[in-house]
Amino acid sequence: MEVLKDLFQFLMERKKFWLIPIIIVLLFLSIILVFAEGSAISSFIYTIF
Amino acid sequence: MKILGISAFYHDSSAVIIVDGKIIAASQEERYTRKKHDARFPTHAIQFCLEESGLLLNDLDAIIFYDKPFLKFERLLETYYAFVPRGIRSFIKAIPVWLKEKIFIKKIIFDELSKIEKFDRKKIKLLFSEHHLSHAASSFFASPFSDAAILTIDGVGEWTTTSIAEGKNNEIKILKEIHFPHSIGLLYSAFTYFLGFKVNSGEYKLMGLAPYGNPNDVNTKKYIEDIKNNFVTIYDDGSIWLNQKYFNYATGLTMIQKNKWEKILNIKKREPSEKIEQHHCNIALAIQKIAEEIILKLVYHTKKITQKKNLCLAGGVALNCVANGKIIQENIFDNVFIQPASGDAGGALGAAFVAHHFYFNQERKINQNDLMQGAFLGNSYHDFEIQKMIKKHKAQVSYHEEKELLDIVTNKIIEGKVIGWFQGKMEFGPRALGARSILGDPRNETMQEQINLKIKYRESFRPFAPIVLEEDANLFFDIKNKSPYMLEVYPLKKELLNDLPKNYQNLSIKEKLKYKRSTLPAITHVDCSARIQTVNKKINPIFWKLLNTFKNKTGIGMLINTSFNVRGEPIVCSPFDAYSCFMNTEMDVLVIENYLFLKEEQRESNIKKKEFQLD
Numbered sequence: 253m254e255v256l257k258d259l260f261q262f263l264m265e266r267k268k269f270w271l272i273p274i275i276i277v278l279l280f281l282s283i284i285l286v287f288a289e290g291s292a293i294s295s296f297i298y299t300i301f
Numbered sequence: 302m303k304i305l306g307i308s309a310f311y312h313d314s315s316a317v318i319i320v321d322g323k324i325i326a327a328s329q330e331e332r333y334t335r336k337k338h339d340a341r342f343p344t345h346a347i348q349f350c351l352e353e354s355g356l357l358l359n360d361l362d363a364i365i366f367y368d369k370p371f372l373k374f375e376r377l378l379e380t381y382y383a384f385v386p387r388g389i390r391s392f393i394k395a396i397p398v399w400l401k402e403k404i405f406i407k408k409i410i411f412d413e414l415s416k417i418e419k420f421d422r423k424k425i426k427l428l429f430s431e432h433h434l435s436h437a438a439s440s441f442f443a444s445p446f447s448d449a450a451i452l453t454i455d456g457v458g459e460w461t462t463t464s465i466a467e468g469k470n471n472e473i474k475i476l477k478e479i480h481f482p483h484s485i486g487l488l489y490s491a492f493t494y495f496l497g498f499k500v501n502s503g504e505y506k507l508m509g510l511a512p513y514g515n516p517n518d519v520n521t522k523k524y525i526e527d528i529k530n531n532f533v534t535i536y537d538d539g540s541i542w543l544n545q546k547y548f549n550y551a552t553g554l555t556m557i558q559k560n561k562w563e564k565i566l567n568i569k570k571r572e573p574s575e576k577i578e579q580h581h582c583n584i585a586l587a588i589q590k591i592a593e594e595i596i597l598k599l600v601y602h603t604k605k606i607t608q609k610k611n612l613c614l615a616g617g618v619a620l621n622c623v624a625n626g627k628i629i630q631e632n633i634f635d636n637v638f639i640q641p642a643s644g645d646a647g648g649a650l651g652a653a654f655v656a657h658h659f660y661f662n663q664e665r666k667i668n669q670n671d672l673m674q675g676a677f678l679g680n681s682y683h684d685f686e687i688q689k690m691i692k693k694h695k696a697q698v699s700y701h702e703e704k705e706l707l708d709i710v711t712n713k714i715i716e717g718k719v720i721g722w723f724q725g726k727m728e729f730g731p732r733a734l735g736a737r738s739i740l741g742d743p744r745n746e747t748m749q750e751q752i753n754l755k756i757k758y759r760e761s762f763r764p765f766a767p768i769v770l771e772e773d774a775n776l777f778f779d780i781k782n783k784s785p786y787m788l789e790v791y792p793l794k795k796e797l798l799n800d801l802p803k804n805y806q807n808l809s810i811k812e813k814l815k816y817k818r819s820t821l822p823a824i825t826h827v828d829c830s831a832r833i834q835t836v837n838k839k840i841n842p843i844f845w846k847l848l849n850t851f852k853n854k855t856g857i858g859m860l861i862n863t864s865f866n867v868r869g870e871p872i873v874c875s876p877f878d879a880y881s882c883f884m885n886t887e888m889d890v891l892v893i894e895n896y897l898f899l900k901e902e903q904r905e906s907n908i909k910k911k912e913f914q915l916d
Contacts, residue, residue: 255405262371271378282400 302661303360305350306653307410308367308435308645310403312338312501315646315729316346317678318354319653322666324443326353327678327729329646332874337916338502339871342413343649349680351417358420365656367648368432370406372459374399376481380551388552428660430652432458433616434473436643439651440615441468442658442665443672444638450607452599455616455644456486456501463540463599463616467607471658471665476606482551483543485595486618488533491548492588494556496581497571502916507585508623509763512828513813514586515579515806524566524587531565533591539599577762582810589623596624600633610635615651619643619788620731622832626790629782641676641786642730650729675840676786677736679727682876687893690876697902700895703843707850710892714742715854718889719756721865723879724843725894728872732787733864734834735768735844737872737879739888741823741861743767748823748861749814755887759868762810764832767824770848770858771835777821777859778833787834787862790826793819798829823861834862869913885910 256279263272306317309330317327326349331337333345351357358364377399381392402409411422430438436453451466451473462484465477490500493507514521529535534542547562549555559570568580596618603612612634619625620643629637640647657663666672691698701709710720720740728734739756741748753761766787767777774780778791797819802808808816819825826832838845852858865873867886873879876893883891883898885908891898 254407258407259371259404262375266372266375268375271375274378274382278396278400282397 302362302657302663303354303356304653304656305347305358305361305364306367306649306651306656307343307347307364308647308649308652309342310340311645312340313644313646314340314343314346315642315649316343316350317649317653317729318350318356319650319657320354320356322654322657322663322672324650324672324674324678326350327642327650328680328727329729329871331871332679332727335871335878335911335913337869337871337913342409344413344417347414348417358414358418359424361425363426363428363656363660364410364414365428365430365652365660366406366410367430367435367645367652369429369459370403372431374404376460380481384552391552391554394554428652428656430655431461432648433461433464433478434475434655435648435651436615436640437464437466437468437473437475437613437651438654438658439642439647440613440619440638440640441466441473442471442654443640443650444611444613445668445671446611446613446636446638447665447667448609449611449613449638450603450609450634451613451615452603453614453616454485454596454599454618456490457481457484462486465599465603465606467609468613471663479540482545482548483541485541485592486616487548487550487556488541488543489588489592489618489621491550491556492584495562495570496585497573497575499573499916500556504617505620506760506763508589508621509826510577510582510585511589511623512586512826512830513579513582513762513810514589515583516586517806518583520580521583521586524584525590527565528587528591535591535595535598537598538602539595539597541595577760577810579809592618592621593624593627596621597627597631600628600631604633612637613640614638615640615643615647617644622788622790623830625788626830629789630779630791636782638671639786639788641673641732641734641788643788644731646730670840673786675837676728676730676732676734677726677841678729680874681726682894684894687876687896690880691896694877694880694908695904696880696898697904698896698898701897702895703846706892706895706897707847709897710847710890711851711854713890714740714851714860717742717745717748719748719752719887721879721883721888721891723865723873723876723891723893727874730786732834733862733872734785734787735836735841735862737865737874738768739861739863739865740768741765743821743824743859743861744855744857746817746822752861752863757863757867758886762814764826765824765861765863766832766834767821767859768834768836768844768848768862770845770852771837773852773858774833774835777857778831780833780835783835783837784833785835785837785840787832790830790832792830793821793825797821798825821857821859824859867913869915870911881908881911884908
């Protein structure tokens with residue numbers, strides 16, 4: 253829950269309200285993902301992500 | 302105030318502990334895990350820093366991470382949104398990692414720390430600095446200046462790719478920024494990729510290759526024009542705009558739109574196994590020239606808007622020694638300090654300074670030199686630890702007092718032998734500065750090829766750097782100040798140079814390499830320059846004495862200095878790493894503190910040769 257609180261504070265501070273629905277959808281998807289697979293560690297070609 | 306700074310999860314993870322503004326210990330995780338540019342949580346580096354400082358995690362006033370993951374997440378989402386539907390594949394790969402791991406950074410850090418030792422999570426403050434602020438702080442707060450302009454340039458942090466700031470006492474004020482996707486670092490990395498080198502580690506090879514380019518070749522001039530007309534727009538203040546039509550890093554899994562680049566530049570992308578041809582060198586020269594133009598414009602603009610006398614540089618691009626040399630030679634600022642750990646490893650140091658000066662509002666302690674202590678901030682080893690290694694591997698060794706040791710070593714160097722040199726605390730940052738170095742005779746014509754091919758197993762075009770007595774540097778190079786961290790390239794004195802043939806620029810790579818350009822052939826790059834390191838008697842006394850002994854015998858106080866490792870391997874850390882490297886290469890002599898190992902006296906090696914992923 254702490255991470256949600258921090259994220260919300262961050263979005264308020266940055267005034268990036270339009271990101272809220274995107275993040276909610278992504279978090280919802282991530283819950284599905286957690287149940288769907290074990291690890292999501294992907295090897296990236298570049299670490300700018 | 303006792304502060305632990307951490308850099309991790311992107312590249313070059315590291316840890317630093319500062320106590321009351323003094324750097325107590327700093328180290329990179331790769332040195333322990335033996336995986337170059339290791340980005341994993343720096344457990345071993347933290348353990349070392351705690352041991353060295355005699356602190357427990359519970360003793361710390363704060364732990365600070367070098368960037369802000371939420372801000373980076375914001376950049377990712379906004380970038381994907383801006384480019385949609387391009388980037389869907391990258392989005393599908395990147396977002397799960399963030400949602401399952403990177404977004405929970407606080408938990409990850411605490412969980413990893415708890416594996417090191419038990420501590421009170423509620424008591425410890427966990428702070429986050431911004432990426433470019435960490436870079437700026439790593440340079441300004443470590444510098445000898447109380448008042449300076451600060452320029453940071455790298456690939457990308459959260460949003461920022463370049464920043465101009467001013468520092469005064471314990472404050473830093475950011476004045477201007479360039480934001481992603483417009484980045485000098487990423488532009489340079491795109492060419493690193495195009496020329497078949499590894500992104501995030503092969504950039505220095507591109508820099509080393511550039512002098513083989515022919516500046517008079519019409520193609521080189523055309524490449525510069527093509528790059529400027531299509532890929533990058535450069536403005537007078539040094540800001541740039543990269544045409545995303547030609548790049549793929551913002552949303553894709555590669556750096557560039559390969560087909561479009563091949564069409565514009567009219568050459569094929571080089572694959573890593575392919576031979577390096579003259580046109581590759583010409584491309585390298587073109588992008589190096591463009592990078593220098595951008596960087597110099599940025600420095601002039603920094604001077605214009607700050608009117609300071611001093612400049613501090615940091616960020617990965619500040620490791621471009623050729624550009625650094627030009628900045629100094631242009632005399633734009635009276636004094637320039639470049640953070641020796643300018644890459645992400647140094648971010649841990651900057652973050653620790655941010656906590657100390659900003660969060661805890663502590664005053665600065667300014668040192669007449671700088672706070673880096675010669676960058677000798679890593680592990681050192683006791684005599685019993687070296688003896689243990691010797692016994693375990695049945696190494697044949699002799700012990701010598703300092704004077705005798707220096708005498709033997711210099712004689713071996715004069716005989717043309719290659720020496721592995723291991724003394725005192727390991728360096729922090731990418732350069733070996735005389736604590737974990739491979740040494741040779743700079744006058745020896747075959748030395749460059751010998752060390753490249755038989756010791757380091759790397760490309761023969763790679764140059765070697767001279768390490769020289771600080772007081773003698775201006776006898777050999779056009780240098781006004783000292784260069785203790787090997788971060789600047791200077792031309793050799795004209796009187797040391799041999800006449801070049803009229804067709805020199807038209808010679809092939811091999812012919813250029815073989816041509817004896819100066820009386821110090823092993824350290825003179827094909828463009829008659831050298832990446833110099835100067836040695837101060839107080840900061841590195843034993844190396845100063847070694848150079849002085851060599852000077853007494855040969856008349857020159859200079860040696861070749863290259864990092865103690867083979868290609869793809871992190872610089873050696875422990876006596877075992879050094880012995881293993883010594884036994885698995887054609888190195889002739891190894892010196893660990895006062896112990897001397899001669900190759901011909903060693904038994905057959907029972908140490909398994911470790912294969913490193915080539916960089």
